[in-house]
Structure formats: C-alpha cells, structure tokens
Amino acid sequence: MPDIQPGSASSTRWAKLLDHTRCIGCHACSTACKSENEVPLGVHRTYVKQVDVGTFPHARRAFQVTRCNQCEQPPCVDACPTAAMHKRPDGIVDFDKSICIGCKACIASCPYDAIFINPYDGNAEKCNFCAHRIDQGMEPACVVVCPTNAIHVGDLSDPVDPVTRSVHRDPVTVRRPEKDTRPKVYYKGAHQATLDPLAAKRPEGGLFMWGEQGPVNSALSGHPDTPNSSAAAVLAWDIPHRAPWDARVSLYTWTKSLAAGIWLVAAMFVLFGALATDSSTWRWTVPVLSGVWLAATGGLLIWDLKRPERFWMIFAKPQWKSWLVRGAFIIAGFSAILGLHVLASLLQSNNMSRVLAWIGIPLAVMTAVYTAFLFAQAKARDLWQSPLLPPLLLVQAVLAGSAGLLPFVSDAEIAQGAGVSVVTVLRWTLAAACAAQLLLTVGEVTLTHSTAHAKLATHEMVQGRFRMFFWAGVILVGFGLFAPIAPVEYGALLGLLAFEHAYVQAGQSVPLA
Amino acid sequence: MNQGSKSKRLRSYPPKDRWNDWRELDSKSWPERVERRYSLIPTGCFNCESSCGLLAYIDKDTGLIRKFEGNPEHPGSRGRNCAKGPASKNQVEDPDRILFPLRRVGARGAGEWQRTTWDEALDEIAARIRKAIQEERRQEIMYHVGRPGEDGYTERVLAAWGIDGHNSHTNICSSGARAGYAFWMGYDRPSPDHANAKVIFLVSAHLESGHYFNPHAQRIIEAKQNGAKVIVLDVRLSNTATHADHWLSPYPGSEPAIHLAIARHLIHEKLYDREFVRQWWNWSEYLASEHPGETRDFETFERILAELYDGCTFDWASSESGVDAETLREVADIVASAGNQLSTHNWRSASSGVSHGWQVARTLFFLNALMGAIGVPGGTYPNSWNKFVAAPIHRPPHPDHWNELTWPQEFPLSFHELSFLLPHLVGEERGCIDTYFTRVYNPVWTNPDGFSWIDMLRDEKRIGCHVALTPTWNETAYFADFVLPMGLGNERHDIYSYETHDAQWIGFRQPVMRAYAEREGRKVSDTREVNPGEVWEENEFWIELSWRIDPDGSMGIRKWFESKKEPGTKLTVDEYYGWMFENSVPGLPERAASEGLTPLEFMRRYGAFEVERKVSTVYAETVQASELDDVAEGPHGRVYTRAEKPHGANIVPLPSPPGDAAGRRPVGIRVDGEVKRGFPTPSGKLEFWSPILAEWGWGEMAIPGYPRSHVHPDNLEPGQIPLIPTFRLPVQIHTRSANSKWLDEIAHTNPLWIHPREARALGDLRTGDLVRVETEIGHFVVRAWVTEGIRPGVVACSHHMGRWKLEGQDGQRQLMATVELTSEGSRMRLRRLQGAHPWRSSDPDTERVFWSDVGVHQNLTFPVHPDPISGMHCWHQAVRVTRAKPDDHYGDISVDLVKSKAVFEKWLGDCRSARSVSPDGTRRPYTLLRPLKPTPAAYRLPDRS
Numbered sequence A: 001m002p003d004i005q006p007g008s009a010s011s012t013r014w015a016k017l018l019d020h021t022r023c024i025g026c027h028a029c030s031t032a033c034k035s036e037n038e039v040p041l042g043v044h045r046t047y048v049k050q051v052d053v054g055t056f057p058h059a060r061r062a063f064q065v066t067r068c069n070q071c072e073q074p075p076c077v078d079a080c081p082t083a084a085m086h087k088r089p090d091g092i093v094d095f096d097k098s099i100c101i102g103c104k105a106c107i108a109s110c111p112y113d114a115i116f117i118n119p120y121d122g123n124a125e126k127c128n129f130c131a132h133r134i135d136q137g138m139e140p141a142c143v144v145v146c147p148t149n150a151i152h153v154g155d156l157s158d159p160v161d162p163v164t165r166s167v168h169r170d171p172v173t174v175r176r177p178e179k180d181t182r183p184k185v186y187y188k189g190a191h192q193a194t195l196d197p198l199a200a201k202r203p204e205g206g207l208f209m210w211g212e213q214g215p216v217n218s219a220l221s222g223h224p225d226t227p228n229s230s231a232a233a234v235l236a237w238d239i240p241h242r243a244p245w246d247a248r249v250s251l252y253t254w255t256k257s258l259a260a261g262i263w264l265v266a267a268m269f270v271l272f273g274a275l276a277t278d279s280s281t282w283r284w285t286v287p288v289l290s291g292v293w294l295a296a297t298g299g300l301l302i303w304d305l306k307r308p309e310r311f312w313m314i315f316a317k318p319q320w321k322s323w324l325v326r327g328a329f330i331i332a333g334f335s336a337i338l339g340l341h342v343l344a345s346l347l348q349s350n351n352m353s354r355v356l357a358w359i360g361i362p363l364a365v366m367t368a369v370y371t372a373f374l375f376a377q378a379k380a381r382d383l384w385q386s387p388l389l390p391p392l393l394l395v396q397a398v399l400a401g402s403a404g405l406l407p408f409v410s411d412a413e414i415a416q417g418a419g420v421s422v423v424t425v426l427r428w429t430l431a432a433a434c435a436a437q438l439l440l441t442v443g444e445v446t447l448t449h450s451t452a453h454a455k456l457a458t459h460e461m462v463q464g465r466f467r468m469f470f471w472a473g474v475i476l477v478g479f480g481l482f483a484p485i486a487p488v489e490y491g492a493l494l495g496l497l498a499f500e501h502a503y504v505q506a507g508q509s510v511p512l513a
Numbered sequence B: 001m002n003q004g005s006k007s008k009r010l011r012s013y014p015p016k017d018r019w020n021d022w023r024e025l026d027s028k029s030w031p032e033r034v035e036r037r038y039s040l041i042p043t044g045c046f047n048c049e050s051s052c053g054l055l056a057y058i059d060k061d062t063g064l065i066r067k068f069e070g071n072p073e074h075p076g077s078r079g080r081n082c083a084k085g086p087a088s089k090n091q092v093e094d095p096d097r098i099l100f101p102l103r104r105v106g107a108r109g110a111g112e113w114q115r116t117t118w119d120e121a122l123d124e125i126a127a128r129i130r131k132a133i134q135e136e137r138r139q140e141i142m143y144h145v146g147r148p149g150e151d152g153y154t155e156r157v158l159a160a161w162g163i164d165g166h167n168s169h170t171n172i173c174s175s176g177a178r179a180g181y182a183f184w185m186g187y188d189r190p191s192p193d194h195a196n197a198k199v200i201f202l203v204s205a206h207l208e209s210g211h212y213f214n215p216h217a218q219r220i221i222e223a224k225q226n227g228a229k230v231i232v233l234d235v236r237l238s239n240t241a242t243h244a245d246h247w248l249s250p251y252p253g254s255e256p257a258i259h260l261a262i263a264r265h266l267i268h269e270k271l272y273d274r275e276f277v278r279q280w281w282n283w284s285e286y287l288a289s290e291h292p293g294e295t296r297d298f299e300t301f302e303r304i305l306a307e308l309y310d311g312c313t314f315d316w317a318s319s320e321s322g323v324d325a326e327t328l329r330e331v332a333d334i335v336a337s338a339g340n341q342l343s344t345h346n347w348r349s350a351s352s353g354v355s356h357g358w359q360v361a362r363t364l365f366f367l368n369a370l371m372g373a374i375g376v377p378g379g380t381y382p383n384s385w386n387k388f389v390a391a392p393i394h395r396p397p398h399p400d401h402w403n404e405l406t407w408p409q410e411f412p413l414s415f416h417e418l419s420f421l422l423p424h425l426v427g428e429e430r431g432c433i434d435t436y437f438t439r440v441y442n443p444v445w446t447n448p449d450g451f452s453w454i455d456m457l458r459d460e461k462r463i464g465c466h467v468a469l470t471p472t473w474n475e476t477a478y479f480a481d482f483v484l485p486m487g488l489g490n491e492r493h494d495i496y497s498y499e500t501h502d503a504q505w506i507g508f509r510q511p512v513m514r515a516y517a518e519r520e521g522r523k524v525s526d527t528r529e530v531n532p533g534e535v536w537e538e539n540e541f542w543i544e545l546s547w548r549i550d551p552d553g554s555m556g557i558r559k560w561f562e563s564k565k566e567p568g569t570k571l572t573v574d575e576y577y578g579w580m581f582e583n584s585v586p587g588l589p590e591r592a593a594s595e596g597l598t599p600l601e602f603m604r605r606y607g608a609f610e611v612e613r614k615v616s617t618v619y620a621e622t623v624q625a626s627e628l629d630d631v632a633e634g635p636h637g638r639v640y641t642r643a644e645k646p647h648g649a650n651i652v653p654l655p656s657p658p659g660d661a662a663g664r665r666p667v668g669i670r671v672d673g674e675v676k677r678g679f680p681t682p683s684g685k686l687e688f689w690s691p692i693l694a695e696w697g698w699g700e701m702a703i704p705g706y707p708r709s710h711v712h713p714d715n716l717e718p719g720q721i722p723l724i725p726t727f728r729l730p731v732q733i734h735t736r737s738a739n740s741k742w743l744d745e746i747a748h749t750n751p752l753w754i755h756p757r758e759a760r761a762l763g764d765l766r767t768g769d770l771v772r773v774e775t776e777i778g779h780f781v782v783r784a785w786v787t788e789g790i791r792p793g794v795v796a797c798s799h800h801m802g803r804w805k806l807e808g809q810d811g812q813r814q815l816m817a818t819v820e821l822t823s824e825g826s827r828m829r830l831r832r833l834q835g836a837h838p839w840r841s842s843d844p845d846t847e848r849v850f851w852s853d854v855g856v857h858q859n860l861t862f863p864v865h866p867d868p869i870s871g872m873h874c875w876h877q878a879v880r881v882t883r884a885k886p887d888d889h890y891g892d893i894s895v896d897l898v899k900s901k902a903v904f905e906k907w908l909g910d911c912r913s914a915r916s917v918s919p920d921g922t923r924r925p926y927t928l929l930r931p932l933k934p935t936p937a938a939y940r941l942p943d944r945s
C-alpha cells in the first residue's frame, strides 16, 4: 500500500490554488472528476462557470472553476446533525456516506452551493480534494488532467510549497469572504464577474451559449435582472442549481407552528386563568391536536430526509452544534410534555397539569422558535439571517395556535373570570397575532437589506417568482385582523402557509456560486 | 519552462514499475479504505486528432475499464487531457452503441435492420470488390474516411488493392490552410513551436479545439506565463480569444488584409529579417519571371516588395476588417518585437471559411517568412519535420490510374480530394460507385448539402453498396447496406505521429482489453475476442477482407497481407506492429531492450516513443558531399544530383519537386555558395512568388494577396450578412462525441450568436427567440443567443449540434432529435418530432438527461462552395436572418435541391480546369502532396476524344 501518507502529518493544511491566468475553460477537470468519483448526470462536484464580460470588441470570457472551498470554518460541518460532514485535521472537509441522513442541512448552509445529494445513494457529496488519492500520495484527478496546470494542491504549512508561495505572494482571492468561512481554495486571476454570483445576468430563454439552463424551477444562477456588475456581464454557461429544501420544509414550519402554537396558547390561557385545567379542551383537545400536528411535523421532517431510514442517527450520533439535532431534542422534549399532559389528563390531576403548563411553555416556545436558529445556520441564505426571525416564528405559533384551536372550542366555553367565551379570547388573540405578523413582515421586507443577496431574495419573495404566495399570505393574514367579527381562521392558517412557502423558497432562490 | 510547479509531496501518476499491479483506494467506498487493483494499459485518445495518451485503468477484479487518465509517457500530451479524454469511458459504456454487424432489409434508408455475421458481410463485400477489380472497375471502389487517426495503414490497403479509392474529409476542413502553406514551402502543414515563442499569432482557436488542442494549449499557456504575447483573430469570442493580449474580430474573410498590413509595416519600417529573406526567398526567380526588365538584385526586390504592398496600410486594413487602425498598429509592433520567435498558426478557421481562404494561411506565413521565424525555436516549423512515420512491413506500389470522382480535372491544385462534391459529380454521371466504405465519417451530417448526399445514397444505381464502418449510429449509416461496428479508440490498433511540438514521436493506440488479456497471460488472436459484442477493429478487418478478395493470391493482393515470418499465412497485427517497431523506428529496439522488453512489448506497455527531441533547422543544413554526384544547377541556384536518395527511416510523405531535364533529382539549393537542403518546392526556396500558381493559370494569385471573398460586402445582396458556421466547442468533436454523456451534459445545443445591434434591428430579438436563417438554397430555424461575443453584422452558429435520427431508428438518444424527413419535388425537409429525453437503459444516468434541445443541423442548408484553387469548401454563408415565421418550428430545415445544384454549377464555373491550364499535359503538379499518389503515368490527362 501507499508509501507516503501525506495527510497524516499533523501540521499539514491542504489548500488549492486555481490559477485563472492559466485556465482555458476546457472542462477537463469537470469530466475527470465525474470519472474519478462516478458523479451522476445533472450533479457536479466541480464545474467551470463562464461569464461573458464587456462589450464588443473588448469582450472576454471569464472562467471560474467552481467547487467546495474546504473552508477553515465550514458552516456545512456545523450544520450537519451526524458529523457525516466533517473537517479532517489536515483541513480537508470530507464526508462520510455511512452516517449521512440526507437532511440537506449542509447544502442549505454552504454559502457556495458546493454540496449536492447523490441521486443514487441519497447522501450528501461534494469535492473532498479526492481525499482517497491525497491519502495515497496522489494528486486529485482534476489536478492531473488539467492541460494547462491551472489547478494546484499544496500544503499551507509548508513554506516552500508552490501553493503556499503563491497564496502569500500573488494577488489571490477567495469566493465571498464575507461569509466568514475562510476558504482554502484560492483564486488567482479570477474575475469579479464570476466570483460574485450576482455579478452576471442570467440569460433569457432558458438558454446558455451551448446548453439549456435546466429545469425552470431549479435555474437559480445569475442575476435575473439587474446584475451587480456595471461591466456588461452575462452568464454564458453554468450548471443547473437546485434549492435543497422544497415545499415539505415550508409545510413543516407550518405544522410545527400549529403544534407548538396550539399548546402554547392554551397553556398561557390556563396560566392566565382563561382556560380551566379541568376543561375537556385543555385535557384532551389541546394535547391531542398538538400531538397530531407534531407527529405531522416529525413525519415531514423524516419524509424530507434522503435517507429517512437513518433518522435515528440524529439521536444516536448527535453533532451538538447542529440545530437539526438541537431542534430534534427540543421536539422530543416537547412531545414528552405532551405525553405527560395526556397522562395528567388520564389521572385527572389538575396540579400536575398546571405544573406541566409552566414547564412546557419554554419548550413550546423553543419548538416554535428553534427553526429560526436552524435557518440562521443556513449561512448561505442571507434572507434568513434576520434578527426578526425568532419573534416572527413566535408570532406565527400564536397565530397558528389560536386559529388552529378555534374550530375545536365550543362557543359555550366561558373563560373563567373574564366573562367572555374562550372563543372570543382566541379570536382577539388571533387578530393580535395577525397584526404582529403583518408588522414583522413589513419590517422584514422594508428594513434595509444588508446584502445584495438578501435584497434579491426579498425581491423574489415580494415581486418575483414567489410573489403569488407572498401576497396571498399577506392578504389572508390581513383578513385575520377581522377575527373578532368574522370566521377568518381557516384563511389565516392558509395565509400563514402561503407566506411560509414564499419565505422558505425565496430564501433559497438566490444564486450562490 | 513554465509548466507551473507542482507540490512535491504528491505524485501525478502511478510509478511506471507498478503499472502492472497498481493499487488505489476506491472513491465510492470512501472514507472506508477499500483497495482496488488495477492494470494500467496505455492507448491513444480518439476524440480528436491530437491523439493524446490515455491510461486505461482496468480493474483486475471486475475485468472492466474503471477510468481513463492521462499517459505521462506521451510526449505530446504529457499525461494531460481535455474534457474528452476522461469521457472516453462513456463511449465504451454507451448503451446506444452498435454491438453487432447489421445488414439492411427493405429499402435503403427505410430503417429496417437485421443482425448479420461478420462472415456473411465479409464474403459479400469481398465478392463485390473482387468482381469490380476483375472487371477493371477499380475506380468504383471508394474508401471515405473522416478522421484517419493513423498513419498509412489504410492507404496501404488501398494501394495493395491497386485502387485510387481514397477519399477524405480534408476539403471540408483544412484544404485552405494546406494550400496556403504548401505554396510557400511545399509542406502543407505548420507546426508552431509555441512553447518557445515570444509572440503567438493564432488564426484559430487552439486553446479549445482542433489539432492539436491539448498539446498546443499546454504550450501556449506555458509561453504566455513566460511572457509571450498572444494575438488571436477570430470573429467570435472564443475561449482562446479570451486569453489573447489582442483579440481581433475581423469581418470574416478580411484576415489577409490584416496580415498584409502587418507585413507592410514590417517591410516599410525595415523590421524584417533582410538576411533571411535574401537567402531563403525565391525573389530572384520572381524578378526574372515578373520583372524581367529590372536588375536582378535583392535591393531591387526589396524596392518592388515595398511597392507591391504600399497600399496595404493600417487604414485600408481597418476599412476591410472593421478592426481599428490603432489596434492593428499595436499588433504589428508586437509581431515586429518577436524577432524569429514568432509562432503563427492557422488551421481550419478563417482559411476554411471563404473563397480563396488559402490566402489567410499564405499571408499569415508571409509574416514568418519576413521575420525568419521558420524552422527555428519559437517559430513555425513545417509539420513533416515534427512528425515520424515508420515504414510498414510491406509497401505495395501506388495505383496506376486516376480517380476522377475524387480528383476532378477542374481542380488541378486542390488539397485534396473534392470529397464534398461527390453527390454532384456522381449526379452528373461522371461515374458511379460499386462499393463505398465510410469510416469515422458522416457526410450526410458533416458535409454541406447533406440532402444531396441522402439523395445519392438512396439511389442503388449510383451507390451499389454502402458499408458504414462505425462504432455508433450516425446520419450516414442510416443509408448504408452494412453497418459494421468498429472499435473505439481503446478498442483497436493504430500507429500515429503528430506535430504537436518541436520533436518527433510515435503513439500507439491499442485495444486495451486485448493488451490486458495478454498481460494476464491469455493469448488473443482476434480483437473481437475482447471487444464488447462483436465489435471489431479496422486493422484485422482489412486483412481478412483482403484475403477474401484474393483467396488464392492470384490477383496479387493477398501477398501484401501475408506474414513475413510464415509466408502463406495471414499477417497478424502483432506481426505488423512488431515488425515496424523492430525495423523502422530508430532507437526503439535499444530502448526496449534496456527494459528487457521487445519493441512491441515496450509499445504495448508505454504507448508512445519519442524518436527525436528538438529538430534542427533542416532547411539550412548543408547537403553532404556524398549526396552530390554529377550535380547540375538551375538558373536560380536549384541543385540537382544523380546520387541515390539516402535511406531515411522517416517515411512521412513529402512533396516531390521536379528534377531537371536530364533526370537528376533536386537535392538542395545554393545559398551564398553553399549547397543547403532548402525546401521541397520547385525553387528549393520559400516561394513568395509561386511558380506553381503562375504556371497553372493563376498568375494573378502567385504572391500573397487579398482577393475579396464570397462574403465580402461587395458580393452580398442587400439584407445578407455572413454566417460563421464553423466554430467548435471545447467539449465536443464533430459527430464523434455524441456518445459521451459527460460532454453532452455540458454542451448540447447551438443557438445563433447575434450581436445586440442586429437583435435590436429584428425588433428587440431576445435570447431564446426563434429566428429563421435563409441560405442560398433553403433555411433553418434556430434560437438566438444575443451576445457581445460576436462582431456586429455577422452571425455565427457552432457546428457540432443538430444531430438527428429518423423515427423508429436507433441512435444516440441523449444528443439526437427524432425527425421526420420528407421530400416534395426537389424540396427536402426535416422536421423535429422530439428532442432528447430521459430513458431507461443499462446506465441509470440516461434517466437523468435533463435537456431536450440538441441544436439544429445547419449544414443541410449550405450549398457546396468549392474554392477554385484549394478545393476547400468555403463554409461561410451569406444569409438573411429574420424572426421565425408563424409556421416555423424549432429545428425546421428546408432545402431546394435544384438550387443546390445551381450553386454547385456556379462555383464550378470559376474553376480553371487542368484541361485548359495544365502547362505539361498532366492533371496536377506532380510535386504537390496527394494521398495515395498514383504513378506519374496516371497524371497524364486523358486524350480529348
């Protein structure tokens, strides 16, 4: 077996230099990688993005060999619930397919869209520097094939390594350093028009200069109308990109709002004395409804996994930085509360039920809100980095909870002490939540967007591809303001779902690579 | 040398001593460390003429090819490849490939096939050929090859049969460039030494295509990193242009004007190498012939030279080309700064686009000739110096007759066969074909006027039997009688050598599974034993077929296919190559012996051998006294001798300039008193003035010049603009790579490149909108790609795409549209029924085909445009671009064959037939290169009857 084990030296820090003063855009690296790693059609570990810059007769074509950056601070590793995605001591960010659950959290978090799900095994995959070759003392496949020697792998801890020298002496750059990931793939001679995913305009007609852009719903590359570069720049070739989280995730945020919200609203009512601990609503309706929605939430989560049969690994091999893991434990905790709640109801123990309300409220809140942290961990998505997200999710839970309870509470049930019906209180709660939701939404879309990405995502949500969902959401939730005088709860719930969908999908609609 | 330095800690290739048993970790099982055992077998990539080295990794446990990597032992490619190298694997595993011999049932072209046996096919074809030869209908047998990918094997077969039946693709490809180079130096191809150049001047896109893409790209970038300046002339923005210090996008056909303006600058500013010009140009002959009244000295010539090009100012060139004069001046100064380290290259590109496009190459090489940048480091070499052709075991004589279907009298100076005129020549009843082989050639799709090809191929009277030798389905094979599956690049034998740089090397393509079996101790005597299905290889096929043509040897054919070791038995490929490597390649036996291998074993193991590195400046060599015997000297210093030609191992074809009247052969040229080797031209020098052109009726074109092309604005009708239909993409190769899913995924369509200015004129045309492009004979409907990467007033469409298959036929499903072919009177139409789509096959990836657009087959709508001198098909079209009409569908093609015939006749009218211009009663100057050059007697024009 291999005579040298370069990866084993503890100080080694592998890095790559992509020399675009040499690259001729030939795609040899792309096909050599496909061959070496048996990468299926339609997904790519590496490819060469091409942007035509300038106007005749001074146009040029800029290339960008595009792949995982082997970040020093890799958000994909933080996001992975099982540590399938991990950073080796030599700096290579590698993946272990035997424990990948296919949750796509890494994909959502990679600011460079470098990860994909292998359609044949359902596992996350990306460029790993051909770690299997490196460990055997061999250069990665792309390095070997490149006709012009434009790709170099080297050890940053070795001062005489040509890559180290170039990184130190040449004007090299990395992709999107503002993402705070400290990439170790350096670009020499790359053009801003390729480095910035929003610099080039996406061509019309679903076409690139030699190929189709791919399925319309996944064509996410290039800027749809006003690119970031004032040098005329058109995306001439790219691969089809995909949003990792589809409608199932939009739906999951909604069912989870219902599950957490129903219980939360009811528990608050109990604590404030608006709902009797011995009412059948509190004893049975609330935990059962909440439980059903929570089960749906869990089901959706598992259904969204590309390796659903491995969902248990979240608990068996938890990677504690992952909000997927934290969330799963929060949900588990919350379900335990629900279970105890049912037990208390069976035992007809009002005291136990009251104590549970106290303990359960924080868990319900966390269940509602943790998704904000999960989304924030998706570092790729600037829209989701909003500080308004936790309050927004809480409001949504209250909205969903009050609307979700309403149909199950009888008009006759009187809120103790208040002299009004529980239904009335719920209706006012719903109206207030809708008002808050609208205010936060207004804040979300009108506050200055710190980045062009967030701006474009907001644009896609409000005026672009997802505007139908967004405005349906705004209008239906708007009707929710009339809750005290009209039966608008179903509309408000639908509106919330539409809004969630717009928000989740628009967040992912911005090109990253 | 700036090849870019690599980390010393990692290796690029497995060490050679472990190629028999290389262990490597499996990428799929990672991070589990699963070791796989491989045998590494070299072969040659066949995805373009560069024939870069590949190493097949054969998994010793599965016995399958796991992947192809580069072969570090290959001197041209040095272990690296373009995208098409690794993608060779797709071609092996292609679920749509043809695995068994097929014969047609039902009408030709109707799409019904039946599996047949090799025996049946061989017997039937052999019987036809035997009959034709016996009935003296030798000219009715034709072998039509696209990409030969080998040196000499098949020409040898044809010579053995005694037929002048070679037909090629040259005239849809490189005739223009060849003629331009040949009229200067005899040799018809350049070999630019990019690696050592100071200035690289490309009228081509060699960072992404063509011969020799990867080898040249390596060396161009190397030179660039060393500070070389790169100048690129290309109408569209190519990947090559993007690397240029100066990208010039000239109006198509105006390239010679730019070259001449640079030349004028060099001449007027006296920036050229005067000593070189004085010594090596045939100026004295020129003065004697064209300026007999003037003193015959160099100063006079210099004065006349300056006068000749006086009008070629930057302003003039600017008005012709559209490139601003200031840029031209800058470029001229860069050229001047090169000294003799000026490597220039034109191949295809502009010289294959327009009438008299050969002047593109001629005027480009003019710059080398002025700077003395010929055959020196950093300059441009003649290809023959950088190429090695080894002599084969038997060398049959060349044919004694002339094939008028390939070499019609109208084109005495063509380079070479007028291949693309075949349907028209056959249509004029100049001859018919009994047995027609196509091999790696798809004229229906690749050639202009494909409908005329279909028309001819369907007619059994004109084509008696069409045998398609091909690994995959193609548009031409649909009109065959036999479809015989031949191996891909890694499934057959070839020997080849290419002028990738300043060296001489040979490469060996071999069936890797065969070499593997032998390595593992199994004897293989027929490549079919190891190839998939019943796929064969040409080498063995030709031997077998020849034996069946002449089973008892009575026709004198069989002997050329017999073993030397055991006369009377069949020659094997092992003996063929074994003999060649032992006897014809200097240094190889010794090198092999040093590793304890036979020469054949050595080549099977390493796949390539470098014969020589750094070839000297051959033209300036002094001719040895031993070669000078009873010498005579012509008026301008040409030296003739009676001494025998010394034996040379390299049998690369060379021009054969005429001897003197007394029968001596030309041996050199006297320069400043000494006899030097010179160039293989009639004068022995670089021919600024071409006596060949002058004597063969083209006196007005004898010096480098700028004839206005067929798409010059003066020759366009109102509303017409030029279409550039020739540009290539880095990841595809003509019709040969449709069977590579990884390549198809990257490139699968060919929208019409159009500048925003034209787009606006068409009512705000947007990318993706349908346009109709009308040529002289029909139209096609295609989508628009609005881009700044094209000169305003010109449109362009890449040539790879638009593959199709007829309904119900097999074919390359990921890159062929299903079409309906209809004819109505003289009008033929193609309408797309379905694009590419996912399907279920042995390869799950076919269900992941995400594209449907496979481009539009524009070539069908192009009439033939034979250049009257080079015979090149002048590809550029004068077209009208409009928005698509309401009934137009994407991919529609419509052509009127009456019009196509009229265009053929119009261009034929510009020819100057040998009949009227031949100075000596021959069909063609004997000196010019010609494949399968017949005996001198065959050159005589037949008597007029």
Ligand code: SF4
Binding pocket: A022, A023, A024, A025, A026, A027, A028, A029, A030, A048, A065, A145, A146, A147, A148, A149, A150, A151
């Ligand atoms: S193989 Fe090299 S030259 Fe070709 S695209 Fe990749 S990096 Fe660029």
Ligand code: SF4
Binding pocket: A067, A068, A069, A070, A071, A074, A075, A076, A077, A093, A109, A110, A111, A112, A113, A114, A115, A126, A181
């Ligand atoms: S975040 Fe993306 S680019 Fe960075 S290591 Fe992870 S996959 Fe690679």
Ligand code: SF4
Binding pocket: B045, B046, B047, B048, B049, B050, B051, B052, B077, B080, B081, B082, B083, B084, B085, B212, B213, B214, B215
């Ligand atoms: S340049 Fe590419 S296609 Fe051509 S021979 Fe080399 S690797 Fe093959």
